[in-house]
Amino acid sequence: MSQRENQFQAVVIGASAGGIHALQQVLMPLPADFPLPIIVVQHLHPDAGAYLPQLLDNKCQLKVKQADEKEFVQAGWVYLAPPAYHLLIEEDHSLSLSLEAPVSYSRPSVDVLFESAIFAYGKRLIGIILTGANSDGALGIKKIKQAGGYVIVQAPETAEADAMPKAAIAAVAGNQAVDKILALDQIGQYLLQWVNRNFLGIRMK
Amino acid sequence: MQNLENQNIELQLLLQAIYLKYGYDFRQYAKASIKRRVLYHLEKHHLSNISQMQHRLLHDVAFFDSLLLDMSVNVTEMFRDPACYRVLRKEVLPALKDFPHIKIWHAGCATGEEVYSMAILLKEMGLYERTQIYATDINEKVLKQAKEGVFPISRLRQYTQNYQKAGGTESFSDYYHAQYEHVVMDRKLRKNILFSDHNLATDNVFGEMHLILCRNVLIYFDRGLQNRVLNLFDEALIKSGFLCLGSKESLNFSTVTEHFDVIAKTEKVYRKKNEEKT
Numbered sequence: 001m002s003q004r005e006n007q008f009q010a011v012v013i014g015a016s017a018g019g020i021h022a023l024q025q026v027l028m029p030l031p032a033d034f035p036l037p038i039i040v041v042q043h044l045h046p047d048a049g050a051y052l053p054q055l056l057d058n059k060c061q062l063k064v065k066q067a068d069e070k071e072f073v074q075a076g077w078v079y080l081a082p083p084a085y086h087l088l089i090e091e092d093h094s095l096s097l098s099l100e101a102p103v104s105y106s107r108p109s110v111d112v113l114f115e116s117a118i119f120a121y122g123k124r125l126i127g128i129i130l131t132g133a134n135s136d137g138a139l140g141i142k143k144i145k146q147a148g149g150y151v152i153v154q155a156p157e158t159a160e161a162d163a164m165p166k167a168a169i170a171a172v173a174g175n176q177a178v179d180k181i182l183a184l185d186q187i188g189q190y191l192l193q194w195v196n197r198n199f200l201g202i203r204m205k
Numbered sequence: 206m207q208n209l210e211n212q213n214i215e216l217q218l219l220l221q222a223i224y225l226k227y228g229y230d231f232r233q234y235a236k237a238s239i240k241r242r243v244l245y246h247l248e249k250h251h252l253s254n255i256s257q258m259q260h261r262l263l264h265d266v267a268f269f270d271s272l273l274l275d276m277s278v279n280v281t282e283m284f285r286d287p288a289c290y291r292v293l294r295k296e297v298l299p300a301l302k303d304f305p306h307i308k309i310w311h312a313g314c315a316t317g318e319e320v321y322s323m324a325i326l327l328k329e330m331g332l333y334e335r336t337q338i339y340a341t342d343i344n345e346k347v348l349k350q351a352k353e354g355v356f357p358i359s360r361l362r363q364y365t366q367n368y369q370k371a372g373g374t375e376s377f378s379d380y381y382h383a384q385y386e387h388v389v390m391d392r393k394l395r396k397n398i399l400f401s402d403h404n405l406a407t408d409n410v411f412g413e414m415h416l417i418l419c420r421n422v423l424i425y426f427d428r429g430l431q432n433r434v435l436n437l438f439d440e441a442l443i444k445s446g447f448l449c450l451g452s453k454e455s456l457n458f459s460t461v462t463e464h465f466d467v468i469a470k471t472e473k474v475y476r477k478k479n480e481e482k483t
Contacts, residue, residue: 069424069453070431082453088237091213096235097424097453099280100242116237119209 008150008198009124010073011036011191012117014110014140016043016132018160020052022184024059026130027078029188032061036195037073039089039117041108043132046084053080069097081108088116106136114140123148128187130154132164138171141178151178152191158184215255216240222259227269229343230406231276233430239276246275278425279315279347282363284322286452287370289472294372296468297447298330301415307336310414310441312405313422314340317351324394329374333397341403352400354390361388405434410441417442421451428458435459439477448475
């Protein structure tokens with residue numbers, strides 16, 4: 001096993017109720033040259049359109065867009081699932097959309113994104129769960145941990161809706177536990193430091 | 206990781222086995238989603254790995270039939286994406302109205318809701334009597350449902366709203382009658398619809414078309430298969446014929462992009478150019 005094996009390749013984020021604000025908090029501290037692509041499922045009304053990616057793009061240094069099917073993910077970009085479609089990542093790191101039935105009443109579903117991301121990136125994946133009023137993403141978080149990836153969950157007391165972070169924490173309690181539970185305003189900064197340390201540390205070898 | 210690698214090998218072998226045994230070619234489907242659906246089916250039948258599933262489907266046709274239903278995504282609705290039907294009503298069908306005979310191919314029609322929507326649209330524009338609709342799908346079970354034209358009453362409210370948003374000029378209730386938990390579509394709508402079995406991955410063009418609708422089918426294909434299918438459509442369309450795709454699909458990555466003009470960008474309506482191919 002080479003040291004390169006530890007290098008992270010992507011970040012996946014799941015958010016629901018309260019997520020529009022939370023995503024801004026997490027993404028705004030990240031610089032335009034953040035070395036990993038970020039792929040996001042935020043539950044939205046099916047008719048929500050492309051308002052959220054535009055809002056985030058205006059506020060963030062990273063470029064933010066709604067995911068197009070078959071496009072390859074790149075560092076410096078944030079991709080959001082279009083409302084009413086599941087978003088998946090292929091093993092060649094291109095994006096796919098699907099209209100399969102909702103999972104845990106959700107489409108897009110955080111679990112669907114996370115599960116496909118594990119197949120695509122294995123342990124080189126960072127998964128983050130933010131605010132939300134359901135348990136979507138809990139199974140995905142558990143699977144990311146099982147695959148050896150790194151998991152951050154928003155501290156439930158800092159979440160507008162605490163059900164989703166609580167479910168994620170509970171899903172891995174007992175055996176492996178999430179790697180970090182952080183207040184909302186610390187997640188972006190921590191992610192940046194963590195990725196820089198791991199990413200640059202290996203590059204400098 | 207080892208496990209994951211084995212699983213991918215097993216998946217490839219499964220798709221190969223399905224193709225050899227039953228002729229359905231899923232080998233060029235987008236992998237992430239097909240894998241999800243195979244694993245879902247695995248769990249549903251309490252099988253421990255994909256190899257077991259392969260063994261079972263080779264020897265058990267009924268098992269394969271149930272897998273086939275899980276492998277294709279048959280999500281659809283009446284007048285899905287109403288804005289698209291407005292474009293059909295305002296820009297596409299008026300351009301076809303002078304043809305003595307109109308041929309429409311609805312590829313990947315699933316349970317047929319969008320085919321009946323098209324039939325309604327044609328009726329309201331006075332074009333139905335000289336139109337032939339070919340509605341195709343790979344799955345005979347869903348085609349059978351489509352032919353019956355019986356849909357759950359629970360979705361009626363949304364369908365009625367869609368119909369109105371799509372610019373419907375009559376009352377939607379004119380087109381069906383309710384029967385307990387279902388609505389039965391007016392038999393007259395079915396007269397000029399031919400439902401048949403066609404596989405976009407393996408079959409060829411079967412006639413010249415004025416309009417092809419293939420919505421939310423290409424998203425499940427990889428780039429190679431998308432390109433094959435779009436070339437098929439290009440071949441089937443008459444010059445100046447129309448192509449209508451799903452709202453997240455496009456011609457962008459295909460070799461036929463240059464052969465089409467964009468009629469409606471958001472609604473994904475294209476028109477084949479009226480010139481010889483170079």
